[in-house]
Amino acid sequence: MKKIVLLGYMGCGKSTIAQNLSKITNIPFLDLDTCIEKRANLSINEIFSKHGEVYFRKLEHEMFVELLNSSENNIIGLGGGTPCYANNHLLLQNDDIVSIYLKASIETLYNRLAQNKSKRPLIANMEEDEMKEFIAKHLFDRSFYYNHAQHKVSVDGKSVEETVEDILEILA
Numbered sequence: 141m142k143k144i145v146l147l148g149y150m151g152c153g154k155s156t157i158a159q160n161l162s163k164i165t166n167i168p169f170l171d172l173d174t175c176i177e178k179r180a181n182l183s184i185n186e187i188f189s190k191h192g193e194v195y196f197r198k199l200e201h202e203m204f205v206e207l208l209n210s211s212e213n214n215i216i217g218l219g220g221g222t223p224c225y226a227n228n229h230l231l232l233q234n235d236d237i238v239s240i241y242l243k244a245s246i247e248t249l250y251n252r253l254a255q256n257k258s259k260r261p262l263i264a265n266m267e268e269d270e271m272k273e274f275i276a277k278h279l280f281d282r283s284f285y286y287n288h289a290q291h292k293v294s295v296d297g298k299s300v301e302e303t304v305e306d307i308l309e310i311l312a
Protein backbone atom coordinates (compact mmCIF):
# COMPACT_ATOMS: atom_id res chain seq x y z
CA MET A 141 0.00 0.00 0.00
CA LYS A 142 1.17 3.52 -0.82
CA LYS A 143 1.50 6.38 1.64
CA ILE A 144 -1.21 9.01 1.21
CA VAL A 145 0.02 12.61 1.33
CA LEU A 146 -2.42 15.52 1.71
CA LEU A 147 -1.30 19.02 0.77
CA GLY A 148 -2.71 22.49 0.21
CA TYR A 149 -2.94 25.96 1.67
CA MET A 150 -3.37 26.66 5.41
CA GLY A 151 -6.96 25.97 6.41
CA CYS A 152 -7.83 23.77 3.40
CA GLY A 153 -8.36 20.93 5.90
CA LYS A 154 -5.27 18.72 5.62
CA SER A 155 -5.16 17.91 9.35
CA THR A 156 -8.94 17.50 9.72
CA ILE A 157 -9.38 15.41 6.57
CA ALA A 158 -6.32 13.23 7.27
CA GLN A 159 -7.70 12.40 10.71
CA ASN A 160 -11.15 11.51 9.36
CA LEU A 161 -9.75 9.49 6.46
CA SER A 162 -7.64 7.60 8.99
CA LYS A 163 -10.74 6.66 11.03
CA ILE A 164 -12.49 5.22 7.97
CA THR A 165 -9.53 3.41 6.42
CA ASN A 166 -7.77 2.37 9.64
CA ILE A 167 -4.55 3.64 8.12
CA PRO A 168 -2.60 5.55 10.79
CA PHE A 169 -2.37 9.30 10.39
CA LEU A 170 0.63 11.57 10.93
CA ASP A 171 0.54 15.36 10.89
CA LEU A 172 3.90 16.73 9.75
CA ASP A 173 3.60 19.83 11.99
CA THR A 174 2.88 17.64 15.04
CA CYS A 175 5.91 15.46 14.24
CA ILE A 176 8.09 18.59 14.00
CA GLU A 177 6.71 19.92 17.30
CA LYS A 178 7.47 16.63 19.05
CA ARG A 179 10.98 16.45 17.60
CA ALA A 180 11.81 20.08 18.51
CA ASN A 181 9.88 19.95 21.78
CA LEU A 182 8.47 23.35 20.81
CA SER A 183 5.20 24.53 19.26
CA ILE A 184 5.18 25.77 15.65
CA ASN A 185 4.76 29.31 17.01
CA GLU A 186 7.79 28.87 19.29
CA ILE A 187 9.95 27.45 16.50
CA PHE A 188 9.15 30.49 14.33
CA SER A 189 9.67 33.02 17.12
CA LYS A 190 12.82 31.49 18.65
CA HIS A 191 14.59 30.19 15.55
CA GLY A 192 12.92 31.81 12.54
CA GLU A 193 11.20 30.46 9.44
CA VAL A 194 14.38 29.29 7.66
CA TYR A 195 15.13 26.94 10.57
CA PHE A 196 11.52 25.70 10.52
CA ARG A 197 11.78 24.94 6.78
CA LYS A 198 14.93 22.90 7.42
CA LEU A 199 13.21 20.82 10.13
CA GLU A 200 10.16 20.48 7.90
CA HIS A 201 12.20 19.12 4.97
CA GLU A 202 14.11 16.69 7.18
CA MET A 203 10.93 15.40 8.80
CA PHE A 204 9.12 15.08 5.45
CA VAL A 205 11.96 13.00 3.98
CA GLU A 206 12.10 10.88 7.13
CA LEU A 207 8.36 10.15 7.02
CA LEU A 208 8.48 9.29 3.31
CA ASN A 209 11.41 6.93 3.87
CA SER A 210 9.82 5.07 6.78
CA SER A 211 8.44 1.65 5.99
CA GLU A 212 5.14 2.32 7.76
CA ASN A 213 1.89 2.84 5.91
CA ASN A 214 0.29 6.11 6.80
CA ILE A 215 -1.69 9.13 5.84
CA ILE A 216 0.49 12.23 6.10
CA GLY A 217 -1.00 15.73 6.47
CA LEU A 218 1.64 18.26 5.34
CA GLY A 219 1.98 21.87 6.44
CA GLY A 220 0.71 24.48 4.00
CA GLY A 221 4.23 25.51 3.01
CA THR A 222 5.83 22.05 2.81
CA PRO A 223 5.67 21.63 -0.99
CA CYS A 224 7.02 25.15 -1.53
CA TYR A 225 10.53 24.78 -0.05
CA ALA A 226 13.66 22.64 -0.46
CA ASN A 227 12.34 21.03 -3.67
CA ASN A 228 9.82 19.11 -1.58
CA HIS A 229 7.35 19.49 -4.48
CA LEU A 230 9.41 17.03 -6.53
CA LEU A 231 8.91 14.36 -3.86
CA LEU A 232 5.13 14.62 -4.36
CA GLN A 233 5.53 12.83 -7.67
CA ASN A 234 7.21 9.69 -6.31
CA ASP A 235 5.56 6.51 -7.56
CA ASP A 236 5.42 5.00 -4.10
CA ILE A 237 3.07 7.66 -2.70
CA VAL A 238 -0.35 9.05 -3.57
CA SER A 239 -0.28 12.86 -3.27
CA ILE A 240 -3.55 14.80 -3.14
CA TYR A 241 -3.97 18.59 -3.32
CA LEU A 242 -6.99 19.77 -1.30
CA LYS A 243 -7.89 22.80 -3.38
CA ALA A 244 -9.84 25.59 -1.70
CA SER A 245 -10.90 29.03 -2.93
CA ILE A 246 -9.65 32.26 -1.33
CA GLU A 247 -13.15 32.72 0.11
CA THR A 248 -13.19 29.30 1.81
CA LEU A 249 -9.67 29.76 3.16
CA TYR A 250 -10.39 33.26 4.43
CA ASN A 251 -13.60 32.20 6.18
CA ARG A 252 -11.85 29.33 7.96
CA LEU A 253 -8.59 31.13 8.77
CA ALA A 254 -10.21 34.32 10.07
CA GLN A 255 -11.44 32.27 13.06
CA ASN A 256 -8.38 30.11 13.30
CA LYS A 257 -5.13 32.00 12.93
CA SER A 258 -3.45 32.09 16.35
CA LYS A 259 -1.43 28.90 15.83
CA ARG A 260 -0.35 29.96 12.34
CA PRO A 261 2.59 32.36 12.70
CA LEU A 262 2.46 33.59 9.10
CA ILE A 263 -1.00 35.15 9.63
CA ALA A 264 -1.40 35.33 13.42
CA ASN A 265 -0.91 39.09 13.65
CA MET A 266 -2.81 40.16 10.54
CA GLU A 267 -5.92 42.31 10.44
CA GLU A 268 -8.80 40.72 8.52
CA ASP A 269 -8.64 42.83 5.33
CA GLU A 270 -4.86 42.46 5.17
CA MET A 271 -5.28 38.72 5.55
CA LYS A 272 -7.60 38.36 2.56
CA GLU A 273 -5.11 40.09 0.27
CA PHE A 274 -2.25 38.05 1.73
CA ILE A 275 -4.08 34.76 1.13
CA ALA A 276 -4.91 35.72 -2.46
CA LYS A 277 -1.32 36.56 -3.36
CA HIS A 278 0.26 33.75 -1.35
CA LEU A 279 -2.07 31.13 -2.83
CA PHE A 280 -1.23 32.36 -6.33
CA ASP A 281 2.53 32.06 -5.59
CA ARG A 282 2.15 28.62 -4.04
CA SER A 283 -0.19 27.08 -6.61
CA PHE A 284 2.74 26.18 -8.87
CA TYR A 285 4.05 23.84 -6.14
CA TYR A 286 0.65 22.48 -5.13
CA ASN A 287 -0.04 21.58 -8.74
CA HIS A 288 2.75 19.00 -8.62
CA ALA A 289 0.39 16.73 -6.65
CA GLN A 290 -0.77 13.61 -8.50
CA HIS A 291 -4.45 14.31 -7.70
CA LYS A 292 -6.60 17.31 -6.91
CA VAL A 293 -9.78 17.45 -4.84
CA SER A 294 -11.87 20.60 -4.67
CA VAL A 295 -13.08 21.16 -1.11
CA ASP A 296 -15.29 24.25 -1.54
CA GLY A 297 -18.80 23.76 -0.19
CA LYS A 298 -18.09 20.17 0.85
CA SER A 299 -18.46 18.63 4.28
CA VAL A 300 -15.55 16.72 5.81
CA GLU A 301 -17.38 13.48 4.92
CA GLU A 302 -17.84 14.52 1.27
CA THR A 303 -14.16 15.37 0.88
CA VAL A 304 -13.17 12.06 2.49
CA GLU A 305 -15.52 10.31 0.03
CA ASP A 306 -13.79 12.03 -2.92
CA ILE A 307 -10.42 10.86 -1.63
CA LEU A 308 -11.68 7.28 -1.21
CA GLU A 309 -12.69 7.33 -4.89
CA ILE A 310 -9.16 8.32 -5.86
CA LEU A 311 -7.75 5.50 -3.72
CA ALA A 312 -10.19 2.86 -5.04
Ligand SMILES: Nc1ncnc2c1ncn2[C@@H]1O[C@H](COP(=O)(O)OP(=O)(O)O)[C@@H](O)[C@H]1O
Pocket residue numbers: 148149150151152153154155156157217220252256295298299300303
Ligand atom coordinates in the same frame (compact mmCIF):
# COMPACT_ATOMS: atom_id res chain seq x y z
N1 LIG B 1 -15.69 20.89 5.27
C1 LIG B 1 -14.59 21.07 6.00
N2 LIG B 1 -13.48 20.36 5.74
C2 LIG B 1 -12.34 20.55 6.46
N3 LIG B 1 -12.23 21.45 7.47
C3 LIG B 1 -13.32 22.18 7.78
C4 LIG B 1 -14.53 22.03 7.05
N4 LIG B 1 -15.42 22.90 7.55
C5 LIG B 1 -14.81 23.55 8.54
N5 LIG B 1 -13.54 23.12 8.70
C6 LIG B 1 -12.61 23.67 9.70
O1 LIG B 1 -11.54 24.31 8.99
C7 LIG B 1 -10.32 24.14 9.70
C8 LIG B 1 -9.32 23.43 8.82
O2 LIG B 1 -8.13 23.40 9.52
P1 LIG B 1 -7.05 22.24 9.44
O3 LIG B 1 -7.68 20.92 9.32
O4 LIG B 1 -6.10 22.50 10.55
O5 LIG B 1 -6.39 22.62 8.02
P2 LIG B 1 -4.89 22.58 7.56
O6 LIG B 1 -4.21 21.45 8.29
O7 LIG B 1 -4.99 22.37 6.08
O8 LIG B 1 -4.34 23.92 7.91
C9 LIG B 1 -10.64 23.32 10.96
O9 LIG B 1 -10.87 24.21 12.03
C10 LIG B 1 -11.95 22.61 10.57
O10 LIG B 1 -12.75 22.29 11.68
Ligand SMILES: O=C(O)C1=C[C@@H](OP(=O)(O)O)[C@@H](O)[C@H](O)C1
Pocket residue numbers: 148149150151154155173184218219220221222259260261262
Ligand atom coordinates in the same frame (compact mmCIF):
# COMPACT_ATOMS: atom_id res chain seq x y z
O1 LIG C 1 1.62 27.57 5.11
C1 LIG C 1 2.63 27.56 5.86
O2 LIG C 1 3.74 28.01 5.49
C2 LIG C 1 2.50 26.95 7.20
C3 LIG C 1 1.41 26.15 7.47
C4 LIG C 1 1.17 25.52 8.77
O3 LIG C 1 0.48 24.28 8.61
P1 LIG C 1 -1.11 24.23 8.24
O4 LIG C 1 -1.22 24.37 6.75
O5 LIG C 1 -1.54 22.87 8.70
O6 LIG C 1 -1.77 25.34 8.97
C5 LIG C 1 2.49 25.30 9.52
O7 LIG C 1 3.25 24.31 8.87
C6 LIG C 1 3.27 26.60 9.59
O8 LIG C 1 2.49 27.51 10.35
C7 LIG C 1 3.57 27.19 8.21
Ligand SMILES: [Mg+2]
Pocket residue numbers: 154155171173217218219
Ligand atom coordinates in the same frame (compact mmCIF):
# COMPACT_ATOMS: atom_id res chain seq x y z
MG1 LIG D 1 -2.50 21.29 9.52
